[in-house]
Amino acid sequence: MRFVVEYTREERVKYISHLDLMRAMQRTIRRAEIPIAYSQGFHPHPIMAFASALPVGVTSEGEYMDMELCESIGIPELKEKLNKALPKGITAKEAGIIDEKAPSLMSLIERADYRIIADDPGLDWKSGIAAFLEKTEIWVEKKGKKGISTINLKEGVYDIRLGGEHNGELYLSLHAGSSGNLKPELVVGELLKGIKTASQAAEAADPDSGQDTGQPVPMSIHRIGLYFKQNGKWVTPLALNRN
Amino acid sequence: MDLNVKDYIYDKLLPKVEKPGRYIGTEWNSVHKALKGIDIRFAFCFPDSYEVGMSHLGMKILYHLLNDQKDIYCERVFAPWPDMESLMRKEDIKLFALESRDYIQDFDFVGFTLQYEMSYTNVLNMLDLAGIPLLAKDRGKDDPFVIAGGPCAYNAEPLADFMDLVAMGEGEELIGELLDRYKEWKEKGGERESFLRHASAIPGVYIPRFYDVSYLENGQVESVKRNTDAAPERIIKRIVRNLDRTFYPERIIVPFMDIVHDRIMLEIFRGCSRGCRFCQAGMIYRPVRERNMDKLLELAEKLVANTGYEEISLSSLSTSDYSRLEDLVKQLMERFRHNRVSLSLPSLRLDSFAKEFIEEVQKVRRTGLTFAPEAGTQRLRDVINKGVTEEDLVSSVTDAFESGWNTVKLYFMIGLPTETEEDLQGIADLARLVTDCYYRVDREKRQKGLKITVSTSSFVPKPFTPFQWEPQNTMEELREKQQYLKKALRMKHVDYNWHDPEVSYMEAVFARGDRRLGAVLLSAWKNGARFDGWAEHFRLDYWMDAFRRNGLEPEFYAHRRRERSEVFPWDHIDTGVSKTFLWNEWQKALRGELTPDCRKSCSGCGVKKLGEGLC
Numbered sequence: 001m002r003f004v005v006e007y008t009r010e011e012r013v014k015y016i017s018h019l020d021l022m023r024a025m026q027r028t029i030r031r032a033e034i035p036i037a038y039s040q041g042f043h044p045h046p047i048m049a050f051a052s053a054l055p056v057g058v059t060s061e062g063e064y065m066d067m068e069l070c071e072s073i074g075i076p077e078l079k080e081k082l083n084k085a086l087p088k089g090i091t092a093k094e095a096g097i098i099d100e101k102a103p104s105l106m107s108l109i110e111r112a113d114y115r116i117i118a119d120d121p122g123l124d125w126k127s128g129i130a131a132f133l134e135k136t137e138i139w140v141e142k143k144g145k146k147g148i149s150t151i152n153l154k155e156g157v158y159d160i161r162l163g164g165e166h167n168g169e170l171y172l173s174l175h176a177g178s179s180g181n182l183k184p185e186l187v188v189g190e191l192l193k194g195i196k197t198a199s200q201a202a203e204a205a206d207p208d209s210g211q212d213t214g215q216p217v218p219m220s221i222h223r224i225g226l227y228f229k230q231n232g233k234w235v236t237p238l239a240l241n242r243n
Numbered sequence: 244m245d246l247n248v249k250d251y252i253y254d255k256l257l258p259k260v261e262k263p264g265r266y267i268g269t270e271w272n273s274v275h276k277a278l279k280g281i282d283i284r285f286a287f288c289f290p291d292s293y294e295v296g297m298s299h300l301g302m303k304i305l306y307h308l309l310n311d312q313k314d315i316y317c318e319r320v321f322a323p324w325p326d327m328e329s330l331m332r333k334e335d336i337k338l339f340a341l342e343s344r345d346y347i348q349d350f351d352f353v354g355f356t357l358q359y360e361m362s363y364t365n366v367l368n369m370l371d372l373a374g375i376p377l378l379a380k381d382r383g384k385d386d387p388f389v390i391a392g393g394p395c396a397y398n399a400e401p402l403a404d405f406m407d408l409v410a411m412g413e414g415e416e417l418i419g420e421l422l423d424r425y426k427e428w429k430e431k432g433g434e435r436e437s438f439l440r441h442a443s444a445i446p447g448v449y450i451p452r453f454y455d456v457s458y459l460e461n462g463q464v465e466s467v468k469r470n471t472d473a474a475p476e477r478i479i480k481r482i483v484r485n486l487d488r489t490f491y492p493e494r495i496i497v498p499f500m501d502i503v504h505d506r507i508m509l510e511i512f513r514g515c516s517r518g519c520r521f522c523q524a525g526m527i528y529r530p531v532r533e534r535n536m537d538k539l540l541e542l543a544e545k546l547v548a549n550t551g552y553e554e555i556s557l558s559s560l561s562t563s564d565y566s567r568l569e570d571l572v573k574q575l576m577e578r579f580r581h582n583r584v585s586l587s588l589p590s591l592r593l594d595s596f597a598k599e600f601i602e603e604v605q606k607v608r609r610t611g612l613t614f615a616p617e618a619g620t621q622r623l624r625d626v627i628n629k630g631v632t633e634e635d636l637v638s639s640v641t642d643a644f645e646s647g648w649n650t651v652k653l654y655f656m657i658g659l660p661t662e663t664e665e666d667l668q669g670i671a672d673l674a675r676l677v678t679d680c681y682y683r684v685d686r687e688k689r690q691k692g693l694k695i696t697v698s699t700s701s702f703v704p705k706p707f708t709p710f711q712w713e714p715q716n717t718m719e720e721l722r723e724k725q726q727y728l729k730k731a732l733r734m735k736h737v738d739y740n741w742h743d744p745e746v747s748y749m750e751a752v753f754a755r756g757d758r759r760l761g762a763v764l765l766s767a768w769k770n771g772a773r774f775d776g777w778a779e780h781f782r783l784d785y786w787m788d789a790f791r792r793n794g795l796e797p798e799f800y801a802h803r804r805r806e807r808s809e810v811f812p813w814d815h816i817d818t819g820v821s822k823t824f825l826w827n828e829w830q831k832a833l834r835g836e837l838t839p840d841c842r843k844s845c846s847g848c849g850v851k852k853l854g855e856g857l858c
Contacts (some may be wrong), residue, residue: 027497
């Protein structure tokens, strides 16, 4: 039976690499005595897969994994067992049973949403966003496994807006998944360029307000969720639940 | 401590380091306590990286043993990697404990485990980062007590100036007695010195400042004499008698990041009965004490359930000597087949390697095969009392190749006492022999892709061994020998690895060092020496400069042959094994005479005096 689990990655575990998180999950499953299925062969490994890697330093409230169990287990029991055995900072929020033949989560995912809060609440995202929206295409270099490639940022951004209590809160909705993953840092970097240009213009008018924006601006990045399109609607992998 | 500093470390410092996972401190099974009701805070310091320190069994034992006490809070501290260190120094962040992120300068105890000599500069560096005065004599009433233990503590003389206390031998019982005394002293209030006096009454506790060392004109030690009646004349090491009744952790920490030994370590026995003459561990950890098999199975079940680890390793100095090894392996295999927990068996010796056994291990997972003949000829193997023959090697590797293995690692030492060119050639001959064994196995049966790795380390004479009177080879001699082997091992399927002789040289100096080396250590650290066990960080020029500044010569410690009558800097420490026994072993070595395994017959090493019926 194939199960999908929605889990969080909170502050305490934000510095864990994806590889380390996968190993932590495998050990959690053994501690929780969840009857996971193993692959055949010389190096049997538990059959489980993750929807998307989360970069080091980023927190999330909507991560997904799926796993193959060799015995049936109730959803509440599965969640309870996992939560007892999960390291602090990771919580299994929801789970569901999915079709054995459903495609891998990684190939399904198309969109990831992020909330970004800069340490400096006075950061003028508005001018950065305006500059971003004005342009028809923005080509940037992206470092990937196969070296450096050039991508058009405008194609990878579904939505970009301000929200929350203060100006420092930025929402990004970006292209994600195995068809091409856009890192929020790339978009944020571009927005900062726009802000820099605006502040430089202000600086030219008022020489006393000079500030150094050469350093990366300290901020926290949080992933809100991962989505794909089903019957024309954006849904999370939990929508694969058969029940 | 200021809460903001803790957050600052987590939020601002960690994103800037290469591996923030080293410093997060919230791993599964890590212990976090509220400070209310805590009487003693203990910083358990491992003077190397997180990955190395977290692989160490002794730390796991003492960490959980101490934290089982309600009023004690023990936390972990590792040597910050150079990237973290430079950030901490730049931002004025002091050395903190991983769990609470509190500064360890405010703790009651700062304890270091000394696993190898080349970690000593890290000890100094950690004290400095913590803001604790480096020299014991400079510490005042607000400073913690600095204590050291571990195998290198048996000759802690090079660190004597920096340590308030040193613990000799196994710590499980000693540490409790020590902390009880501390609590009494803390409640009453008193001078630092008065606690040290109390502590020195505990068997196994060594207070370096209570002993004066005098030197002869030739630089050798004249005598080591206590300067107070509170201290014992000789400090006798501690051992726990019965491992089944000794604490063993059932909830060990599971790190997030990859560490050197990332698995459950099941300690099956302590001590070693073999008596290899180069091996310090084989002498200082005597006598042999086994853990009962049922107890081990019970521990394994609990550890797997509590950690989720996918691998168990059987840990000891000579695993194949465990009296019920086959039974134990079979039972472990059976119990953990369903959840795919595999078993690894390190430090297997050639002579008790059974084919059936290899196949058992293979059922769950294949790992590389390792053999350690240590020397290339039978003559030299007899000198070092490594009771292994060529026939043992032939039958073991043949069995292994027939069962489908194709990767073999062979470990040797170069620079052993009495070594000649013939012994070096013998290493190459053994590699050739293993190749021949492979090709003698049926083509059908053997696995393709034979790979033999020959590794040589450079012999370091260690205190408390029969070779403690012997000089180490010079770096030039060692390099010549490595050159010789590079040529001799130029053969198909064989790779050759060797160790940097510079590091081995300094290791030899400090292994048999005296108190005067404290000044050298301090100078080398000031020059920038740290993480000296890591080839990428080791700088011999830092060390040579430190010796020059202090008017000492490293050759005196490493390259000098000692007389029988010489007083050693560590002669006031008693491991149970007598100096006379060691000398007799040295003479037997020169004659090529073997000493039997002490499970078979007693050779009177002296360790029996530690307790009636011990062995």
